[in-house]
Amino acid sequence: MLTKAIRLQSLRYLATPNSGLKPIVGIAAEGESFNSHVHIKALMRGGVMQFFLVVLLVLAPLAVWTNPASAGSSGGVEASVGGVGFMPAAPVMGGSVTITLSLHNTNPTTANNVEYSFYKHSIESGNLLKYAVVDIPGDGYVDVSAVWNSLQEGSQQIWLDVAYNGDTAVRFYKAFNVLGLANLEVTLIEVSPSSGLRIGDSGIVSTTVTNSGTVASGNSTLQVGIQGLTNSSVDVAVPSLTPGQSALVNATLDFPESGTWTLTATPDAYDEVSEVAEGYGSSTLEVEVLPLPDYYFTGQLLITSPSENLDGPWTISGTLARSYGAGNQTAHINFSVATSGQQEAPVIAPLEVMFTGEGDSSQPFSVELDAVLQGLAVGEYALTVTVDPFGWLDQSNNANDQVTGLLNIRPIPNVQVDPASPSSMIVNSGDKVNWYVLLTNTGDISVSGRLNYSWEGQENILSEIINIEPFSSQAWTKNLSTGQGAHTATFSARWQPLTNSYDSDSSDSETTVSITVSDTLSLTFQLSTGSLTTNTATGALAHAPLKYGSTYAYTITLTSSGEGNDTLVCLDGVGAELGQTSVSIANGESATVTCIFNIEQTTPYSINIVSSSGTAQTHIRTWSISSTDTEFAAEDQSFDRLAAMLGIGAVVFVGILVSAFLLTRYLVSLGLIWLSLGIS
Structure with missing residues (x-):
C-alpha cells in the first residue's frame, strides 16, 4: 500500500504491514520505532514486498514536495480548502473579492499569535496580499479575510499559509474565476x-x-x-x-x-x-x-514730441487690428483730450484706416498735431483714441474699442541758483577761496548755459558751458585768489542760458556772497624743504644716524599768508636755546630758518623751532645717534670717570699721609712732655 502525505513538507502517515495507513504518532504511541534503519530491517524480514513499500515511503516526501495539500494542521491549528470562501461568489474583472479562511484550533487551550498569509497566484514575497496574526480559543474557530482588488479576467488562485507554534506551515491554494465585462x-x-x-x-x-x-x-x-x-x-x-x-x-x-x-x-x-x-x-x-469681426487696438498708444522742443509737434501713433475679418472695410478712429475746469478741449479730425483680406490683420496709424494742442495749459492729459465712434461697423466686442495715452504739455524749465558757498568766510589776503555753486533744473528737458560771475574787481567772467539734465542738479566750483590787504571780497554770479536753452524765471538765478579778507600773518613750515648739513647751512648733506661729537645745521623754509614780522627760536630737546631767526615777510613770500647744534649725547636728538608770535605751529625734528660713536663716547665717559676716581683716590691718599704725619708729630710732642714731667 502506498504512503500518503497529507501535509506539505512533512510526513504524517505511514503504511504498516498489518493495519494500512497509520499516523506516525500513533506508531510511536504503540511502541513502534520510526528509526528508518531499524524499521527497514524489520520490513525486510517481512518480505521483499514490504521492502519496496518502505522504499516508497522514504521517497514519498520528495514526490509531494511541489504539490500542496488541500488541508492540514500546524501545531494543532487546522485549515483547509473547504474553509475558503469568496464574496461575491462570482467576481468580475476590475472589481474586488473578499476571501475568507476558517481556522480551527484543535488544542484545548488558546492558540496565540497564529500566523496566516494570503498570496496572489503563488507564494512569493512580491505576491503577498496580507500577513497577520490571530488568537484562536481552545477548540474554537476564527475566520480571517483579505481583499483582492483590481481583478483580472480569467482563472485566478489564492494561496494560503498558516503556521503556529513553530510547526511546519500549512500551505494550499484555491482557484476561482473572474468574469469578463463589456467596455x-x-x-x-x-x-x-x-x-x-x-x-x-x-x-x-x-x-x-x-x-x-x-x-x-x-x-x-x-x-x-x-x-x-x-x-x-x-x-x-x-x-x-x-x-x-x-x-x-x-x-x-x-x-x-x-x-x-x-x-x-x-x-x-x-x-x-x-x-x-x-x-x-x-x-x-x-x-x-468664430465670432463677428472685432476691431481693437494692440499695444500702447504712443505720444511723443522732440525731446528738446516744448512746442511740439506731438506724434500720436498706434496699431488698429481686425480679427475674424472678411473683405475690405474702412474703420474710422477719433481722438479726444480730457480737460477740466474752463479749459476748452481741442478738436482733432478723425482718421480713416483701411482693412483688406480675410482673417486677422493689423494696420499702423499715425497723426502729427501741432497748433491744435498748443492752447493747452501745462500739465498731463489723457488722450483717447476710439475706433468706430459713429457705430457704423458690426462688431462682436465693443469693450476694446478705445486706447488711452498720456499727453504731456511740458513746462519751460527753470534754473535755480543756490546761494554760493565759500570754503571759508574769513581768509588772509592773498589766500585762495574755493567757491561752490549748486544749479538745479526744474524742467523735464536738459538745459545749457554759463555762470556769469564777478570777483575782486573783475566783472562778467563767463564760466565754461554747463549742462544740467532734467530734474537734476549740477555743482560748479572755482578757486579764486583774494586781493592784498584787509578788505571785504564779494562774489556774485547769475545763470546765463544759451540762446537755444531755457530759464523761465531769472529772479532765482542769481547769488551774491561776501567774505572777510584779513591781513594777519600766518607762517607754514614746508616739510619737504627740510635739510640736514654738516657744520653750517652750506655744508655737506648729512643723514641719520648722527655722529657723536659732530656739529650739524638743520634748515627749513616757511611760506607766509599775510604780512608781518616774527622771530623763530631754535630749541633742543630739553628746551635750551640754540639760536634765533627774525623774519619780515609779505603775503606769499618765503623765508628760511637754520638751527646749528652739536651732538653731545648718546640718545636720539631733537630740535624744536618755535614761533615767538604764534604765527606758525611748532616744528619738531628728531634724529637717531650712531651706535658706534655712542660706544666710543661711552668708553670716553668711562675713562673720564676712572680718571676722576683715581684723582679723588690720590687726594684721599695724600690726605691720609698728611694726617698720619701730623698725628705722629703730635704723639712725639706729647711723649716728650710726659718725659720731662717725669724727670722733674
Missing part, C-alpha cells in the same frame, strides 16, 4: 464642418463607439454636448455591441457662442451596461467657433 469606449469623434463655424451655426458630430470588453453589451445611450454651455447635451441611442464591434452614430449640435469649445462624447451615459471601468471611455474634441 464601451468612444474611439473617434469628428465635427462637420471641421472649420469655419461661426456664431449660430449647427454642426454634425459623428462618434464611433466600440465595445473593447470580452462580453456583449446591451443597448446604451451616448451623450454628446459642449462643455460650459448649459442644455447643449444631446442623447443618441447605441445598439448592442459584441466584443470588438463598433457603431457610428451622429448628433446635431448648435453653437450659439463664439470661442474655443470642447465637445464631449460620453458612452453609456446612464450606466445601462455593466462595464470594466464605469465612467471611463469618454472622448473630447476642441472646436473653434
Whole structure:
C-alpha cells in the first residue's frame, strides 16, 4: 500500500504491514520505532514486498514536495480548502473579492499569535496580499479575510499559509474565476464642418463607439454636448455591441457662442451596461467657433514730441487690428483730450484706416498735431483714441474699442541758483577761496548755459558751458585768489542760458556772497624743504644716524599768508636755546630758518623751532645717534670717570699721609712732655 502525505513538507502517515495507513504518532504511541534503519530491517524480514513499500515511503516526501495539500494542521491549528470562501461568489474583472479562511484550533487551550498569509497566484514575497496574526480559543474557530482588488479576467488562485507554534506551515491554494465585462469606449469623434463655424451655426458630430470588453453589451445611450454651455447635451441611442464591434452614430449640435469649445462624447451615459471601468471611455474634441469681426487696438498708444522742443509737434501713433475679418472695410478712429475746469478741449479730425483680406490683420496709424494742442495749459492729459465712434461697423466686442495715452504739455524749465558757498568766510589776503555753486533744473528737458560771475574787481567772467539734465542738479566750483590787504571780497554770479536753452524765471538765478579778507600773518613750515648739513647751512648733506661729537645745521623754509614780522627760536630737546631767526615777510613770500647744534649725547636728538608770535605751529625734528660713536663716547665717559676716581683716590691718599704725619708729630710732642714731667 502506498504512503500518503497529507501535509506539505512533512510526513504524517505511514503504511504498516498489518493495519494500512497509520499516523506516525500513533506508531510511536504503540511502541513502534520510526528509526528508518531499524524499521527497514524489520520490513525486510517481512518480505521483499514490504521492502519496496518502505522504499516508497522514504521517497514519498520528495514526490509531494511541489504539490500542496488541500488541508492540514500546524501545531494543532487546522485549515483547509473547504474553509475558503469568496464574496461575491462570482467576481468580475476590475472589481474586488473578499476571501475568507476558517481556522480551527484543535488544542484545548488558546492558540496565540497564529500566523496566516494570503498570496496572489503563488507564494512569493512580491505576491503577498496580507500577513497577520490571530488568537484562536481552545477548540474554537476564527475566520480571517483579505481583499483582492483590481481583478483580472480569467482563472485566478489564492494561496494560503498558516503556521503556529513553530510547526511546519500549512500551505494550499484555491482557484476561482473572474468574469469578463463589456467596455464601451468612444474611439473617434469628428465635427462637420471641421472649420469655419461661426456664431449660430449647427454642426454634425459623428462618434464611433466600440465595445473593447470580452462580453456583449446591451443597448446604451451616448451623450454628446459642449462643455460650459448649459442644455447643449444631446442623447443618441447605441445598439448592442459584441466584443470588438463598433457603431457610428451622429448628433446635431448648435453653437450659439463664439470661442474655443470642447465637445464631449460620453458612452453609456446612464450606466445601462455593466462595464470594466464605469465612467471611463469618454472622448473630447476642441472646436473653434468664430465670432463677428472685432476691431481693437494692440499695444500702447504712443505720444511723443522732440525731446528738446516744448512746442511740439506731438506724434500720436498706434496699431488698429481686425480679427475674424472678411473683405475690405474702412474703420474710422477719433481722438479726444480730457480737460477740466474752463479749459476748452481741442478738436482733432478723425482718421480713416483701411482693412483688406480675410482673417486677422493689423494696420499702423499715425497723426502729427501741432497748433491744435498748443492752447493747452501745462500739465498731463489723457488722450483717447476710439475706433468706430459713429457705430457704423458690426462688431462682436465693443469693450476694446478705445486706447488711452498720456499727453504731456511740458513746462519751460527753470534754473535755480543756490546761494554760493565759500570754503571759508574769513581768509588772509592773498589766500585762495574755493567757491561752490549748486544749479538745479526744474524742467523735464536738459538745459545749457554759463555762470556769469564777478570777483575782486573783475566783472562778467563767463564760466565754461554747463549742462544740467532734467530734474537734476549740477555743482560748479572755482578757486579764486583774494586781493592784498584787509578788505571785504564779494562774489556774485547769475545763470546765463544759451540762446537755444531755457530759464523761465531769472529772479532765482542769481547769488551774491561776501567774505572777510584779513591781513594777519600766518607762517607754514614746508616739510619737504627740510635739510640736514654738516657744520653750517652750506655744508655737506648729512643723514641719520648722527655722529657723536659732530656739529650739524638743520634748515627749513616757511611760506607766509599775510604780512608781518616774527622771530623763530631754535630749541633742543630739553628746551635750551640754540639760536634765533627774525623774519619780515609779505603775503606769499618765503623765508628760511637754520638751527646749528652739536651732538653731545648718546640718545636720539631733537630740535624744536618755535614761533615767538604764534604765527606758525611748532616744528619738531628728531634724529637717531650712531651706535658706534655712542660706544666710543661711552668708553670716553668711562675713562673720564676712572680718571676722576683715581684723582679723588690720590687726594684721599695724600690726605691720609698728611694726617698720619701730623698725628705722629703730635704723639712725639706729647711723649716728650710726659718725659720731662717725669724727670722733674
